[in-house]
Amino acid sequence: MRAEGAALDVAAVGRHSKFLWQISGPAYNDDAFLERAIARYERFVMLCAGTTVGSLSPPYDVDLVWHTHMLRGADYAAESAAMRGGAGALDHDNGEGATGAHLDAMWARTLDAWHGGEEEKEGLALAAVPSGAERRGEPPPWWNGGEKAPG
Numbered sequence: 001m002r003a004e005g006a007a008l009d010v011a012a013v014g015r016h017s018k019f020l021w022q023i024s025g026p027a028y029n030d031d032a033f034l035e036r037a038i039a040r041y042e043r044f045v046m047l048c049a050g051t052t053v054g055s056l057s058p059p060y061d062v063d064l065v066w067h068t069h070m071l072r073g074a075d076y077a078a079e080s081a082a083m084r085g086g087a088g089a090l091d092h093d094n095g096e097g098a099t100g101a102h103l104d105a106m107w108a109r110t111l112d113a114w115h116g117g118e119e120e121k122e123g124l125a126l127a128a129v130p131s132g133a134e135r136r137g138e139p140p141p142w143w144n145g146g147e148k149a150p151g
Helices: 002-022 031-050 060-070 074-083 100-115 121-128
Strands: none
Touching: 002 060, 031 060, 031 074, 031 100, 060 074, 100 121
């Protein structure tokens, strides 16, 4: 049983390597940026509680706060349920098996929920993702040990 659990943990690490690249930019060392991310996470949880059209996809800064909150275990379950008005803990779906089209649809729903569907999508993306939390592209080969890091 222990070996099976360890294998699952290793698989989870591999799945998260691209996420870790996204949140390794300099903004994530800025306390003010992180404080705003906490407030944005609280808003995201409320948006998830109020949506009836399907799952939402968090921006990277919000996802980092969410991952951090989940580390609180049983406290996370209770706090998340309370944040959602007693609707149960917010379920973090890692998007395993999700296609690009599915993830794009989740992001479009997130933008609509974030801004009430009243503005143009390009403007929404800029407002929903603050400076420093933008997608950084794919990790360089050295990120996963494929090549030697520069310098």
